[in-house]
Amino acid sequence: MPVNADTDVDGNLDDVDTAGSLPINELFYSLQGEGKLAGVPSVFIRTSGCNLRCWYCDSYHTSWEPTHAWLDLESVVDEVKDHDEADHVVVTGGEPLIHDETEELLDRLSAAGYHTTVETNGTIYPDASIDLASISPKLASSTPTPEKDPKEDGQWAGRHDERRIDIDVLSQLVEDYEFQLKFVITDRDDMPEINQLVDRVRTSTDAVVRDSDVLLMPEGATQERLNETRELTAEMALEHGYQYTPRLQVDLWNDAPGT
Numbered sequence: 001m002p003v004n005a006d007t008d009v010d011g012n013l014d015d016v017d018t019a020g021s022l023p024i025n026e027l028f029y030s031l032q033g034e035g036k037l038a039g040v041p042s043v044f045i046r047t048s049g050c051n052l053r054c055w056y057c058d059s060y061h062t063s064w065e066p067t068h069a070w071l072d073l074e075s076v077v078d079e080v081k082d083h084d085e086a087d088h089v090v091v092t093g094g095e096p097l098i099h100d101e102t103e104e105l106l107d108r109l110s111a112a113g114y115h116t117t118v119e120t121n122g123t124i125y126p127d128a129s130i131d132l133a134s135i136s137p138k139l140a141s142s143t144p145t146p147e148k149d150p151k152e153d154g155q156w157a158g159r160h161d162e163r164r165i166d167i168d169v170l171s172q173l174v175e176d177y178e179f180q181l182k183f184v185i186t187d188r189d190d191m192p193e194i195n196q197l198v199d200r201v202r203t204s205t206d207a208v209v210r211d212s213d214v215l216l217m218p219e220g221a222t223q224e225r226l227n228e229t230r231e232l233t234a235e236m237a238l239e240h241g242y243q244y245t246p247r248l249q250v251d252l253w254n255d256a257p258g259t
């Protein structure tokens with residue numbers, strides 16, 4: 001269900017009541033392409049709006065230029081149920097946890113018997129029925145500097161940098177949920193920051209963070225770009241004993257919408 005409405009995500013117009021609803025960018029059935037559950041048939045719910053602006057964001061129309069339709073939670077769950085082959089649901093975005101209603105959506109999906117994954121940048125702590133917190137903390141190399149900013153003005157760089165890491169939230173997520181820490185790799189220089197961050201999380205929680213909970217994922221929204229990043233990412237995983245994760249959806253379907 002692609003959505004092309006051109007409302008702004010913060011544009012809660014006076015005459016529109018969005019309580020009990022979520023701004024949905026798309027809802028589709030595919031294979032989980034990333035992480036520990038790669039290959040599992042899943043329904044994806046993509047909310048719109050994000051508190052960060054990664055320069056490489058592969059979901060441009062949820063962050064840099066958000067588009068969506070407001071759907072009430074019952075309609076969202078009903079659309080999920082239309083895909084009756086699936087018993088896994090992935091709630092993603094944008095950043096799904098900027099919306100209070102996402103917690104209620106997760107609880108309803110869980111009550112309906114679904115395994116729930118949340119794809120999150122790890123800056124906001126949720127209290128909800130989550131079977132896998134798929135946390136993707138954003139490294140310095142994600143910052144939209146003027147040279148990398150898709151809008152070319154660098155206006156978001158400061159806010160992005162201030163918000164991208166919250167150690168308390170990361171530690172609490174790791175403590176309370178099954179998790180994976182999934183880092184996007186653009187360059188060999190990403191490694192010291194990843195090691196440092198993993199160390200800080202390990203120090204600030206009693207939960208065990210295994211090397212196999214740390215996933216390195218090549219940056220790339222297209223097969224062409226992944227051809228440039230996947231080998232380096234695999235080498236880095238081998239060198240440090242972390243896990244490599246592919247982006248199956250890009251390998252299979254390149255950058256086709258709804259995959």
Ligand SMILES: C[S@@+](CC[C@H](N)C(=O)[O-])C[C@H]1O[C@@H](n2cnc3c(N)ncnc32)[C@H](O)[C@@H]1O
Pocket residue numbers: 050056057058059092093094095096119120121122135136182184217218219220221
């Ligand atoms: C679009 S984000 C939405 C969820 C959340 N905002 C986040 O960043 O984790 C979904 C996943 O795609 C990853 N991602 C986004 N753009 C990417 C790119 N160009 N290459 C590789 N991974 C990317 C994110 O790091 C995250 O793991």
Ligand SMILES: Nc1nc2[nH]cc(C(=O)O)c2c(=O)[nH]1
Pocket residue numbers: 030031032033034044059090092093119249259
């Ligand atoms: N197939 C597929 N797997 C995914 N895993 C995480 C995704 C996301 O955008 O959060 C994603 C996605 O967009 N497509």
Ligand code: SF4
Pocket residue numbers: 050051052053054057058059062063093094095121138
């Ligand atoms: S945090 Fe996620 S949705 Fe937001 S800009 Fe970065 S990759 Fe895109």
Ligand SMILES: [Mg+2]
Pocket residue numbers: 058059
């Ligand atoms: Mg994606």
